[in-house]
Amino acid sequence: MSADKGGSRAPGRQRVRKGGNRTPAQRAWLERQLNDPYVARAKREGYRSRAAYKLLEIDDKFRLFKPGGRVVDLGAAPGGWSQVAAQRVSRAGGKGRVVGIDLLDMDALPGVDFEKLDFMDERAPERLKEMLGGGADVVMSDMAANATGHKKTDHLKIMGLAEAAAEFARAVLQPGGAFLAKVLQGGTENALLADLKRDFAQVRHVKPAASRSDSAELYVLATGFRGGGTDGDP
Numbered sequence: 087m088s089a090d091k092g093g094s095r096a097p098g099r100q101r102v103r104k105g106g107n108r109t110p111a112q113r114a115w116l117e118r119q120l121n122d123p124y125v126a127r128a129k130r131e132g133y134r135s136r137a138a139y140k141l142l143e144i145d146d147k148f149r150l151f152k153p154g155g156r157v158v159d160l161g162a163a164p165g166g167w168s169q170v171a172a173q174r175v176s177r178a179g180g181k182g183r184v185v186g187i188d189l190l191d192m193d194a195l196p197g198v199d200f201e202k203l204d205f206m207d208e209r210a211p212e213r214l215k216e217m218l219g220g221g222a223d224v225v226m227s228d229m230a231a232n233a234t235g236h237k238k239t240d241h242l243k244i245m246g247l248a249e250a251a252a253e254f255a256r257a258v259l260q261p262g263g264a265f266l267a268k269v270l271q272g273g274t275e276n277a278l279l280a281d282l283k284r285d286f287a288q289v290r291h292v293k294p295a296a297s298r299s300d301s302a303e304l305y306v307l308a309t310g311f312r313g314g315g316t317d318g319d320p
């Protein structure tokens with residue numbers, strides 16, 4: 087595996103220029119990247135994003151990925167989470183499947199099928215099931231909307247993505263499946279939690295060590311999906 091340039095993008099998602107002309111926010115972001123032990127570790131260990139360590143930690147604790155499991159990665163680029171899932175579902179000779187989708191392109195990864203697709207496209211759930219060869223065991227979303235810098239707006243945008251991802255998960259998960267999504271602390275996540283509690287046996291918040299402590303980011307993990315029944319056929 088070869089490491090690429092890391093999984094996060096500078097504020098406003100503009101590429102950081104090599105020379106001068108950086109905004110103060112870009113300079114702060116770059117300095118944080120350079121001093122971040124997870125960024126260095128991802129480069130060393132061949133993960134495409136520091137976010138890979140969040141998922142490794144969550145899976146070490148909650149055992150989301152079973153050998154042979156089927157996983158959907160919503161907002162997969164640059165691919166750190168997909169790498170982790172592909173490694174874990176193929177343990178013990180498992181013939182698992184990982185399908186990633188993103189609005190952006192993503193370089194190919196072993197064990198991962200990728201399609202450039204908006205997960206909100208109404209055809210996306212059926213397309214994903216087709217690619218997986220059936221319902222999913224895990225739907226995960228590390229999606230982030232472009233930051234505006236306005237706290238309340240950014241919060242609403244990310245919660246909107248998480249709610250739409252939960253809707254997507256209900257359409258593609260098999261009974262017993264799990265849903266993992268990035269949310270932000272700050273109030274509106276409670277509506278999502280209440281919804282998930284109706285459809286999943288267990289719902290919890292998780293804040294992995296690799297998630298920056300000064301960030302409001304956390305993950306909601308819902309396990310034991312009660313709906314579905316899509317087992318087998320796409």
Ligand SMILES: C[S@@+](CC[C@H](N)C(=O)[O-])C[C@H]1O[C@@H](n2cnc3c(N)ncnc32)[C@H](O)[C@@H]1O
Pocket residue numbers: 093134135137138160161162163164165166167168187188189190203204205206228229230231
């Ligand atoms: C933080 S990155 C994901 C990083 C990834 N988990 C990793 O470890 O490499 C979030 C991704 O979500 C994608 N995204 C945002 N909205 C999306 C949508 N509606 N459909 C598909 N992808 C989306 C973005 O393009 C971006 O690549």
